[in-house]
Amino acid sequence: MTFSEILADIYADLNYQSAPASDVIARIKRYVNEGLRVVVGEPQMQRVLDADGPFTVASVASQARYVLPEAVNRILKISERTNDRTLAALSLDEYRRREPDPASVTGTPTHYVPIGRVGVAVQPSDASEVFVDSTSASDTGTAYLEGIITGGYRRVLSVTMTGTTAVSFSASVTSFISLEDFYISANAVGTVTLHEDASGGTELARITIGQKRPRYFGFYLWPTPAAAVNYLVDYRKEVVELVNDADEPPWPTDYHYILSAYARMRHWEKSDDTRFTLALAQFQRGLSKLKYAVSTSPDELPVVGRGRRVGHSRLGGWFPADSWTH
Secondary structure: OOHHHHHHHHHHHOOOOOOOOHHHHHHHHHHHHHHHHHHHOOHHHHHHHEOOOOEEEEOOOOOOEEEEOOOEEEEEEEEEOOOOEEEEEOOHHHHHHHOOOHHHOEEOOOEEEEEEEEOOOOOOOOOEOEEEEEOOOOOOOEEEEEEEEOOOEEEEEEEEOEOOEOEEOOOOOOOEEEEEEEEEOOOOOOOEEEEEOOOOOOEEEEEOOOOOOOOEEEEEEEOEEOOOOEEEEEEEEOOOOOOOOOOOOOOOHHHOHHHHHHHHHHHHHHOOOOOHHHHHHHHHHHHHHHHHHHHOOOOOOOOOOOOOOOOOOOOOOOOOOOOOOO
């Protein structure tokens, strides 16, 4: 079912006209997208957001920190084919314990360290003044910057953008050493970029067209790479809300109806209608069936105590060539 079909189904069930009042439309759309996030937030459902292909990140010699773009919600696995390695995850706490000075030791990375959401792609290389500009002359709203200046003091600045002409957040604040957040007051018309030191300086962050702030997922490689290698990142995508009429939920069509049940449930909850419990039960039953359909392969028969790992046999030539196990 498309977004428009889901909405039409809900309007009919709630006895609204096919084109109800604008406030009703806005509320029902909010309920549907709320339901979308509830469903994909279930542990067994998150795999519907797994990316089809890996994202390639090229390492840089002696650089430990990297970022992934806004489409990435979570790193699932990182591998590379130069040395045929799959990297293991390492906690930030353990990374700091093992490597207090990442630049001091370089080599071939064996681990990656997820650090989650970060405000900018690159931190200033030294105490710097920060500039903002856009590729569109129509970007004339307010830009905001939050960060730490020399001495550890926190500063929050704002400036009115002037389209393609770069402007400084403050000519009197030239000592930003760490940036925490960067955003603008209205959706970007062009590509809005944050620069270190001057217009055209090192790009620190980028807001894409239609967005208000950059979104990056940061990670470290350990040990710090000694050479340039392409790393393949399997990742979980950010959930994309239903906006256009032809948009569809990211799970099998047979279970799209549960968003209708969720919206009816929220509507009747708001109006203190006794039918709330009926819609809640419909939603929960549908969600249970959907989770089973998504998480269970049709040819898989779970047997307690008899599970075997899938992989190539490593027992050597003296053992049977049963290379695949299950």
